[in-house]
């Protein structure tokens with residue numbers, strides 16, 4: 001395993017790649033930063049920073065509205081970014097890509113629009129036990145409004161979804177299934193192909209929260225045959241404030257607009273408004289032009305490294321980290337699915353995750369502690385939270401060794 005990682009890391013030239021990320025050179029408390037909080041947000045390559053800088057310095061202008069040269073240039077760049085994202089996820093049409101503020105807004109959009117039109121008293125939405133709050137609360141809100149209910153697919157104590165429970169709960173009252181592809185807390189990769197196939201056999205659409213999948217593995221919406229996906233730019237090396245909702249054309253055409261305002265209309269009179277076509281129907285108001293252009297640059301950057309290469313390098317890194325962490329006395333993993341990606345959660349003996357995180361921080365090691373916006377997950381395991389190390393392709397074996405050393409220190413200091 002470790003030799004393989006070295007092969008991939010050398011082939012990818014990780015050390016050179018790290019130079020693309022200025023922030024990775026930062027020191028914290030005089031120590032070299034070891035950034036292992038990539039599930040929360042990723043660092044940005046110079047290519048993305050330059051795209052933002054170039055936009056604001058040379059062609060900042062509002063899109064879709066002006067005949068002047070700058071507005072046309074901004075519009076072209078904004079729409080080119082949409083095409084890049086569409087190609088990246090292999091959408092059939094670029095108008096199936098809606099720019100939003102992030103995963104949270106994308107899910108709220110579907111919950112609100114789908115719910116308004118298709119959810120009725122007695123219906124239900126089926127989610128899973130390992131969802132991020134952003135794939136729970138919007139559904140709770142619309143269910144409350146519509147007198148519908150939320151059903152939850154159970155998981156076992158390894159953090160693996162119980163597919164027999166899914167099958168049992170996939171009854172006629174279910175109007176939509178909304179599950180995460182990869183759990184941000186447990187690292188579990190869910191059997192989404194199976195979930196989609198079974199849901200479609202009953203004509204039930206599926207939304208996938210791919211906030212923790214899109215940056216780690218190739219993802220093809222046509223091959224998955226998924227109806228909606230939601231993700232955030234900032235988790236895939238792009239800027240904050242921009243995200244994507246992909247929806248199949250037929251679904252997006254059926255949904256009512258989410259917000260009203262400029263750009264989402266064809267004509268407005270006081271008596272009646274005719275809504276715009278896709279994708280603009282769902283993009284009311286001035287969009288985040290720079291964010292979309294930055295996301296386009298991020299997608300180009302990821303493509304230049306290669307998603308298969310990223311998956312391989314990160315897979316080996318994860319295997320190395322799991323081995324190394326398992327050797328720490330009293331460490332127990334929270335989430336032990338063999339199918340995993342991105343994040344590793346753990347606890348050491350009775351040490352509070354927050355204390356462990358603080359000691360690591362003093363050594364320049366950034367991990368996340370707490371419930372990671374998945375409170376039902378930590379409640380399920382009856383724990384106060386976890387320590388979570390999460391990885392990107394720019395992380396190294398040496399950084400994992402530093403984490404292990406830091407944890408040994410925490411154990412000695414607190415134990």
Ligand code: PLP
Nearest residue numbers: 102103104132134184211212232
């Ligand atoms: N879904 C998952 C699985 C996540 O990990 C996150 C963020 O951590 C979100 C949704 C929400 O993303 P954002 O806060 O960028 O909207």
